[in-house]
């Protein structure tokens with residue numbers, strides 16, 4: 001589990017657990033974490049790794065309201081916790097059902113999930129955050145993998161959450177909107193690097209191929 005430098009002050013962190021990929025952006029005055037991981041213990045390790053890089057005050061963005069992206073939040077001391085309003089509602093009201101659904105097929109994870117406090121994000125998120133010499137844009141491009149996906153852009157790096165997955169097919173669950181997702185993947189702009197929610201960072205050619213697959217009806 002090491003940091004993958006993507007640009008000046010921009011890092012991805014790959015984890016064997018769930019093949020997760022999380023993010024960190026460091027400016028001159030503050031830092032921003034992208035997703036916090038699947039449980040409090042994991043979050044504690046991730047938070048320590050962040051603190052090994054920077055002691056600056058930190059905020060976090062949750063890319064979407066799937067438990068594996070936000071149940072690590074309680075381990076962080078954050079200035080702000082941002083998510084899309086639809087994701088905020090799901091985190092507040094849907095987490096227990098998500099955990100019940102997951103442990104039905106992965107009972108070994110039950111203790112870790114049930115012991116992870118749910119931290120509900122702020123009611124609104126900013127479209128633009130200046131971390132001190134490094135500006136981050138946070139955007140909702142339409143319903144896709146979930147009703148409330150956010151992407152995080154810093155320079156030519158785009159953190160895409162589960163709009164893109166590498167190493168496994170994108171997960172098209174009951175909360176996904178496939179037709180809109182296909183449209184959303186055409187609105188990512190022209191990033192040099194796209195960081196998926198699971199798997200290694202990819203380029204736009206990879207995203208285009210995944211978009212075509214979704215449009216064809218692949219992946220569930």
Ligand SMILES: [Zn+2]
Nearest residue numbers: 064066145162
């Ligand atoms: Zn997801």
